[in-house]
Amino acid sequence: MLELTITRLHEATVLLYALSVLLYFIDFLNNNRKVNRIAFWLLAIVWLLQTIFLFLYMLETGRFPVLTIFEGFYFYAWILVSLSLAINRFLRMDFTVFFTNVLGFIVMAIHTFAPVQIESEVLAQQLVSELLMIHITMAILSYGAFSLSFVFSLLYLIQYDLLKRKKWGKRLHRLGDLSKLEHMTYVLNAIGVPMLVLSLILGLQWAYLKVPDLMWFDPKIVGSFIVLIVYSIYLYLKVRKQRFGITLAYWNTASFFIVLINFFLFGSLSAFHFWNT
Incomplete structure (x- = not known):
């Protein structure tokens, strides 16, 4: 039950990330500061959820999550989101922010939907179907x-x-x-x-x-x-x-x-x- 709940939260995080990327693209084309702010706060929610998951995983394993490729993917995605927030907040480089988020979304999606990280075979297959x-x-x-x-x-x-x-x-x-x-x-x-x-x-x-x-x-x-x-x-x-x-x-x-x-x-x-x- 707990694994299913965490999986659903990861999926919700990916969907929020996708919406943020969409809005960043619209801002990239039109230089719309209102859309940029919405995208920024959606990305901030994604970062907060990622940080919570990262912290809980570290408490559970008692180590820094970089020893496997899937742990590395998640930490890499967290780094990309963190950098994107910092660039958007302080440097205002829209081109860089958009493509950083596209890369971050790819990494996040690979980590979230990779069935190898799910212990339950049934849940893993369900995740791939979703x-x-x-x-x-x-x-x-x-x-x-x-x-x-x-x-x-x-x-x-x-x-x-x-x-x-x-x-x-x-x-x-x-x-x-x-x-x-x-x-x-x-x-x-x-x-x-x-x-x-x-x-x-x-x-x-x-x-x-x-x-x-x-x-x-x-x-x-x-x-x-x-x-x-x-x-x-x-x-x-x-x-x-x-x-x-x-x-x-x-x-x-x-x-x-x-x-x-x-x-x-x-x-x-x-x-x-x-x-x-």
């Missing part, structure tokens, strides 16, 4: 964000065409103005990209644990990274190159068709997706 569920949930949420961003881009293209042909009427007003449609497309992609990154991190860990002969060039894996790349290019063009308008709308629309190809075609060709649990 890892799969979290991976699938995050992937679906990211695809949902990309789907809505596609809808806004499509509405943008329709609105742009109506304005270009000077087709005034009620339909024009009901579609919304171009700037709002473009902004919502950007916001949804800014949410979808980090969500997909976190999903891929957890998904690759699950595949490593459950698929011994995993082919890293599996169509679904390759397709997911292609999706990540095309939407990352969208954010790069929007934020760094200051592109806007019809070009980005076309790019985002084409990107969504890659999402559909990856979900339906590559998913059916995959050697393990949706079949091994």
Whole structure:
């Protein structure tokens, strides 16, 4: 019972960490101090929980937790979170904070969902199954964000065409103005990209644990990274190159068709997706 409770607390810590990384990514793109503060306090909660677990483990074992690779992973994750908090608080280096947290999340996820550290075989298998569920949930949420961003881009293209042909009427007003449609497309992609990154991190860990002969060039894996790349290019063009308008709308629309190809075609060709649990 105690082991199950501790495992659930570790899982909750990973989810809080994932939310913090998501918010740090949004702050990284928009330099939003309010979002940064929320992300900072979520990360502070993660650090507090990690510190408590670390202290309790030291009391139980009577030694510093660095003698095994899994103990080392946990201590390394704690160090990364501590450094990230310090950098965010005193140096204001958003780029460094975000990528430090991505690395810390990877290490934390590896430690939390590694079945070798769980004494109960049943609990270990349950933990791996829950890892799969979290991976699938995050992937679906990211695809949902990309789907809505596609809808806004499509509405943008329709609105742009109506304005270009000077087709005034009620339909024009009901579609919304171009700037709002473009902004919502950007916001949804800014949410979808980090969500997909976190999903891929957890998904690759699950595949490593459950698929011994995993082919890293599996169509679904390759397709997911292609999706990540095309939407990352969208954010790069929007934020760094200051592109806007019809070009980005076309790019985002084409990107969504890659999402559909990856979900339906590559998913059916995959050697393990949706079949091994």
